[in-house]
Amino acid sequence: MNDIPQIPDDYKKVLMEKMRKQRELYLKRMKENSSSSDEKFVEQSNLIEKARSFGRSVVSRGFKNKKAKEETKNLRVLSCHGSEELGLMPCSERKNSTKFEGSFYCGACGCGDKQGTQLINLTIKEKEQYSKLDYPRVSCPLKMPGFGTYIPSEKGVSENPRKMMIEDKFGIDYIKEHSS
Numbered sequence: 001m002n003d004i005p006q007i008p009d010d011y012k013k014v015l016m017e018k019m020r021k022q023r024e025l026y027l028k029r030m031k032e033n034s035s036s037s038d039e040k041f042v043e044q045s046n047l048i049e050k051a052r053s054f055g056r057s058v059v060s061r062g063f064k065n066k067k068a069k070e071e072t073k074n075l076r077v078l079s080c081h082g083s084e085e086l087g088l089m090p091c092s093e094r095k096n097s098t099k100f101e102g103s104f105y106c107g108a109c110g111c112g113d114k115q116g117t118q119l120i121n122l123t124i125k126e127k128e129q130y131s132k133l134d135y136p137r138v139s140c141p142l143k144m145p146g147f148g149t150y151i152p153s154e155k156g157v158s159e160n161p162r163k164m165m166i167e168d169k170f171g172i173d174y175i176k177e178h179s180s
């Protein structure tokens with residue numbers, strides 16, 4: 001994220017205040033809605049769509065293990081894992097892996113808890129593994145920043161407070177450019 005233009009201090013304060021309010025709203029909504037979703041429309045894709053989506057990711061990786069651009073991966077990391085610095089909570093669909101200690105997988109996309117679907121880069125036999133967030137093309141059921149399925153926030157359609165926090169920080173145009 002080093003190439004992101006610096007934000008002036010006074011604007012930073014306004015942003016932080018906005019983020020604080022959005023975080024409060026997010027926590028309130030989480031309390032009100034005990035379901036695991038923080039989005040109005042978690043996509044309940046069927047098996048065929050899930051298989052198609054995974055197929056697209058595999059094709060994008062190719063035989064040479066191509067990876068997403070750094071800017072894209074950074075957005076995906078924020079979308080899935082959040083950021084303590086920004087007061088951004090992890091995604092409610094991020095689940096603790098029961099197979100890989102300290103790792104996580106997406107509970108909404110249907111890929112399951114497997115080595116190739118972990119949301120962090122595992123190190124196995126001293127070798128860093130390819131993670132789900134490395135694929136040049138990946139889908140996110142919540143249509144979050146950094147993913148090919150990204151849809152900007154819109155009142156009445158997609159009002160995810162976490163998405164809005166990331167959009168406030170980076171801007172929708174930047175996110176569109178770096179989502180794949």
Ligand code: SF4
Nearest residue numbers: 079080091093106140
């Ligand atoms: S891929 Fe999307 S739904 Fe899954 S954990 Fe990441 S942000 Fe959440």
